[in-house]
Amino acid sequence: MKKLSFNIIGAGAIGHLWTSFLINHGHKATLYSRSPRSPQFLQIQSPLGNFEQKINYQTIEDWKDADIILICVKAHQLEKLCQQLSQIMTKPCHIILMMNGMGLLEIVEQYLPQMAVIHASIIHGAYIQENELVHTGNGKTVIGNINSNYSEQEYQTLIQQLNESLPCVSWNNAHRQAMNLKLVINAIINPLTAINGQLNSSVLSDGKLNAQAESLLKELTPILKLILPKMSFHEIKEQVELVAHNTRNNQSSMLQDIRANKTTEIDFINGYLIDCAKKQQIELSQHVEIIKKIKALEN
Ligand SMILES: NC(=O)C1=CN([C@@H]2O[C@H](COP(=O)(O)OP(=O)(O)OC[C@H]3O[C@@H](n4cnc5c(N)ncnc54)[C@H](OP(=O)(O)O)[C@@H]3O)[C@@H](O)[C@H]2O)C=CC1
Numbered sequence: 001m002k003k004l005s006f007n008i009i010g011a012g013a014i015g016h017l018w019t020s021f022l023i024n025h026g027h028k029a030t031l032y033s034r035s036p037r038s039p040q041f042l043q044i045q046s047p048l049g050n051f052e053q054k055i056n057y058q059t060i061e062d063w064k065d066a067d068i069i070l071i072c073v074k075a076h077q078l079e080k081l082c083q084q085l086s087q088i089m090t091k092p093c094h095i096i097l098m099m100n101g102m103g104l105l106e107i108v109e110q111y112l113p114q115m116a117v118i119h120a121s122i123i124h125g126a127y128i129q130e131n132e133l134v135h136t137g138n139g140k141t142v143i144g145n146i147n148s149n150y151s152e153q154e155y156q157t158l159i160q161q162l163n164e165s166l167p168c169v170s171w172n173n174a175h176r177q178a179m180n181l182k183l184v185i186n187a188i189i190n191p192l193t194a195i196n197g198q199l200n201s202s203v204l205s206d207g208k209l210n211a212q213a214e215s216l217l218k219e220l221t222p223i224l225k226l227i228l229p230k231m232s233f234h235e236i237k238e239q240v241e242l243v244a245h246n247t248r249n250n251q252s253s254m255l256q257d258i259r260a261n262k263t264t265e266i267d268f269i270n271g272y273l274i275d276c277a278k279k280q281q282i283e284l285s286q287h288v289e290i291i292k293k294i295k296a297l298e299n
Pocket residue numbers: 009010011012013014015032033034035060072073074075077080081084098099100101122123124125126127250251252253265
């Protein structure tokens with residue numbers, strides 16, 4: 001079977017994670033960074049095994065087409081990237097958004113209307129320190145269509161090759177539901193860990209955080225009925241706890257952003273939920289408060 005080639009955009013934790021594992025499994029995978037960078041030997045520490053991988057970087061100015069594009073930037077960085085890509089990508093292509101947050105498809109479709117877009121819910125944890133990539137949560141990646149007309153069958157080769165490179169990757173025919181669940185999980189774990197400067201495990205082990213998590217989730221109840229109608233409150237709570245457990249040694253991406261003085265994705269997570277609630281004339285006062293706290297830490 002022909003090995004697919006990948007263009008990965010965004011030389012952060014998730015971009016490096018996928019590039020390293022894809023190359024390690026014999027794929028042509030090119031990592032696009034924002035500005036020129038010298039090649040480096042990256043030490044990968046992973047529950048799947050440690051290895052060293054040489055990474056070469058390209059910039060978008062040197063773009064060469066590949067079978068699949070993996071976008072691994074932060075939600076607030078997507079619009080500028082899509083603007084850039086619309087200048088250089090002429091042929092329809094398959095894009096996977098390896099990102100947290102909602103409202104992403106609308107941004108892609110505005111600038112790249114011909115692309116088949118898949119979304120990936122990432123339940124891995126990863127961070128970079130110097131020349132080391134630490135893969136903390138050996139989780140899973142759930143992918144599914146958000147605008148593409150291709151079927152699971154037509155994406156079989158892609159799913160299989162992604163799964164062989166960095167397991168487990170699975171396809172979800174009701175991906176919107178998976179995205180909604182991940183949205184809720186991120187709306188609880190990410191800001192609480194970022195505000196308190198603690199690992200994901202603290203959502204379970206720290207009594208105060210655990211109570212705050214439950215209270216934030218309870219406030220979402222009327223919205224949960226709309227966006228996750230098939231799940232009970234108890235099932236959703238269990239999923240939040242499961243992800244906190246599976247990624248217990250991880251610094252959430254929001255905590256990493258705060259520590260690196262970067263803008264967080266709070267507007268695309270809790271902000272999105274607040275907007276959904278406003279449309280139903282519901283106020284989410286605790287989530288509004290949590291956004292204020294994150295914005296104060298960003299400044
Ligand atoms: N890390 C984790 O454990 C997890 C992350 N996620 C999600 O995955 C996504 C990626 O996260 P993560 O890798 O941690 O984020 P990072 O901030 O580490 O990486 C994003 C990278 O994209 C680069 N970038 C931004 N805009 C462009 C552009 N126009 N062209 C080229 N490169 C660009 C950034 O460059 P610069 O630094 O210059 O801004 C940065 O290197 C996010 O949505 C995050 O929420 C989900 C689960 C876990």
